Amino acid sequence: MKTLALALRNLLRNRxxxxxxxxxxxxxxxxxxxxxxxxxxxxxxxxxxxxxxxGHLQIQRKDYFLYGTGNPAAYGIADYERVIxxxxxxxxxxxxxxxxxxxxxxxxxxxxxxxxxxxxxxxSGVVVEDRxxxxxxxxxxxxxxxxxxxxxxxxxxxxxxxxxxxxxxxxCEPLGVPDCRPPARAKAAxxxxxxxxxxxxxxxxxxxxxxxxxxxxLLAANVHGxxxxxxxxxxxxxxxxxxxxxxxxxxxxxxxxxRLLYGNERPQATAVVLQLAHxxxxxxxxxRLAELLATTLKEEPLEVQDFATLNxxxxxxxxxxxxxxxxxxxxxxxxxxxxxxxxxxxAVVERTAEIGTLRAMGLRRSGIRxxxxxxGLLLGLFGAAAGVAVALGVAALVNRSGxxxxxxxxxxxxxxxxxxxGEPGLIFGTAAGLALxxxxxxxxxxxxxxxxxxxDALRHV
Amino acid sequence: MSDVVSLKRVSKTxxxxxxxxxxxxxxxxxxxxxxxxxxxxxxxSGKTTLLNLIGCIDQPDAGEVRVADxxxxxxxxxALSDFRARHIGFIFQNFNLLPVLTVAxxxxxxxxxxxxxxxxxxxxxxxxxxxxxxxxxxxxxxxxLSGGQRQRVAVARxxxxxxRLVLADEPxxxxxxxxxxxxxxxxRRMQEQHHASFVFSSHDPKVLAAADDxxxxxxxxxxxxxxxxx
Numbered sequence: 001m002k003t004l005a006l007a008l009r010n011l012l013r014n015r016x017x018x019x020x021x022x023x024x025x026x027x028x029x030x031x032x033x034x035x036x037x038x039x040x041x042x043x044x045x046x047x048x049x050x051x052x053x054x055g056h057l058q059i060q061r062k063d064y065f066l067y068g069t070g071n072p073a074a075y076g077i078a079d080y081e082r083v084i085x086x087x088x089x090x091x092x093x094x095x096x097x098x099x100x101x102x103x104x105x106x107x108x109x110x111x112x113x114x115x116x117x118x119x120x121x122x123x124s125g126v127v128v129e130d131r132x133x134x135x136x137x138x139x140x141x142x143x144x145x146x147x148x149x150x151x152x153x154x155x156x157x158x159x160x161x162x163x164x165x166x167x168x169x170x171x172c173e174p175l176g177v178p179d180c181r182p183p184a185r186a187k188a189a190x191x192x193x194x195x196x197x198x199x200x201x202x203x204x205x206x207x208x209x210x211x212x213x214x215x216x217x218l219l220a221a222n223v224h225g226x227x228x229x230x231x232x233x234x235x236x237x238x239x240x241x242x243x244x245x246x247x248x249x250x251x252x253x254x255x256x257x258x259r260l261l262y263g264n265e266r267p268q269a270t271a272v273v274l275q276l277a278h279x280x281x282x283x284x285x286x287x288r289l290a291e292l293l294a295t296t297l298k299e300e301p302l303e304v305q306d307f308a309t310l311n312x313x314x315x316x317x318x319x320x321x322x323x324x325x326x327x328x329x330x331x332x333x334x335x336x337x338x339x340x341x342x343x344x345x346x347a348v349v350e351r352t353a354e355i356g357t358l359r360a361m362g363l364r365r366s367g368i369r370x371x372x373x374x375x376g377l378l379l380g381l382f383g384a385a386a387g388v389a390v391a392l393g394v395a396a397l398v399n400r401s402g403x404x405x406x407x408x409x410x411x412x413x414x415x416x417x418x419x420x421x422g423e424p425g426l427i428f429g430t431a432a433g434l435a436l437x438x439x440x441x442x443x444x445x446x447x448x449x450x451x452x453x454x455x456d457a458l459r460h461v
Numbered sequence: 462m463s464d465v466v467s468l469k470r471v472s473k474t475x476x477x478x479x480x481x482x483x484x485x486x487x488x489x490x491x492x493x494x495x496x497x498x499x500x501x502x503x504x505x506s507g508k509t510t511l512l513n514l515i516g517c518i519d520q521p522d523a524g525e526v527r528v529a530d531x532x533x534x535x536x537x538x539x540a541l542s543d544f545r546a547r548h549i550g551f552i553f554q555n556f557n558l559l560p561v562l563t564v565a566x567x568x569x570x571x572x573x574x575x576x577x578x579x580x581x582x583x584x585x586x587x588x589x590x591x592x593x594x595x596x597x598x599x600x601x602x603x604x605x606l607s608g609g610q611r612q613r614v615a616v617a618r619x620x621x622x623x624x625r626l627v628l629a630d631e632p633x634x635x636x637x638x639x640x641x642x643x644x645x646x647x648x649r650r651m652q653e654q655h656h657a658s659f660v661f662s663s664h665d666p667k668v669l670a671a672a673d674d675x676x677x678x679x680x681x682x683x684x685x686x687x688x689x690x691x
Contacts, residue, residue, distance in 0.1 A: 002562075002566065002569075002570070002573055005566075006559070006561065006562065009561035009562070010561055012561075013560070013561055353555070353557060354557070354559060354560075356557075357551075357553070357557040357559070358559075359518070359542070360516065360518050360545065360551050361545065361546065361551065361570065361571050361574060361618075362542050362543060362544075362545040362546025362547070362549075362571065362574040362575070363542065363546075363574055364538075364539050364542045364543075365538060365539070365542075366539075367542075453519075454513075454518040454519070455513050455518055455519045458518075458553070458557075
């Protein structure tokens, strides 16, 4: 017995009060789990977005992350093909890798000189097939539809524009950009391509512009600081999820970006992107890469950045949700603390004579304390178990409801899902936390019960 | 016949806010082993206080208390608890059975505290319930029993750990006279069978009449002691 049996039966003694306490704990557990599941879903959604775009890790030339965006040509990885080969061959890294691909970031000015408009842009050169494989990464089973890069199967001079870039460059019609009012401005004086720019662009092999074609000129500084212009065909305007990116982004084939930056010289890459099978492999992969960079790849000063460093918004969003979750958990913990504490205090008062009897029969103070704390623990465990069961049910209902929402950084609405099932850390953490709070809240009444004088307790009516 | 309880110059005073109430003053008492001893006196005379001190559930302000060959006033709270579990049984006026435990479990509980093995516990519980005449009520809850039946369970529970001393505070006060007589007869029989020393506080003449020794107490002092059996 029987302490456990005694504690259990004592809980059943005042069923209504025990049920009320359990209800408070159940609501608390469900709230924590559902919000926890929702924030997990947001976190996984964000992570999936970033990892499909920029991989888990990037090998960059040292200091590129801090200074390279101002002068990407000066911070290229000269022998990036060897870096890729070494990484792919490495027996430690190989089992973790899904994609290893070079990329180039560059700054420039995109112009639709026929319309007399231009704007500064950030260009990104990618290997389209590799990017398509990266887009398929879905380690958390998020419900989204895979769509290949719009550059798939396009010629080398094809580009994808951010929707904002397309608007500014007045390419809404050929690219089918919605909500695109004609600009209310006077035409600039230079309606035609300036002669110097036209001369530069003419150096690029280009087909004649066909009807309905969205052609732009992209001006960038090459590795020697000289201007270089490419005449490109925009095949699609694509939402980037953030207005800042929409207004700046020009995606292109890697070879095109390399020609812009390096001309006929040996092409480089500004980063080698690594996408792993699982995010949890980042520490191991980083550690191994650090070894390789210090030994096999020590000729060039390289460093490794993870996706959270490359995308500070991810850490900010995760931190914000963690703070809200923590705040909510503390509030619910306080409610449970007082609810269970009140229940146990009433139990001590009602059972004072019984406490005296048990003590008279030889049960130690610690035995009385243990009995009431065990009752608190059982309340906590039952409340948490019921809460977990209900939360799983509600989460399943929400996940099947077909509701959608637009998470930060996403382009298309995604199904509203609550990630509770398959989150043992969240489930057991919540259950253990509630049980612990229940035990802590039972501690004070239990202590008071244990310290009762036997003769006073026996006299209690 | 040796003494199971010995009190020397024992005093106890209750402090109530601004007043102090002396409950016992300079008590010297020996309780003989294997006897049926009744402490009797008017209300407020100190019967229950004396019983509490003998039962090691209260401590004297002064004096020495020796129970079952131990100087119990020197023991720690835990040691006292263990001592009570092994050597003292209690029968209360209000029965004080644990309402969530069955009759058998109530009788078994002190055996658990005395760390008696499971098989032996089962044997003792069955034997005691038969002995007090409620063997058929083993699975009943206390709330399903009459007052007399509850007190029988309380007697069985008090005797379960085979204590040297059983204390009963007004055991017949909440029973009708017929049931009270049955309980007194039962306790007398159990005392003789188990060779335990029973000490009562009571002013029930029937209890007094059944006693081997009667201790008369008034105003916290022993007025006289009647030794009726050799």
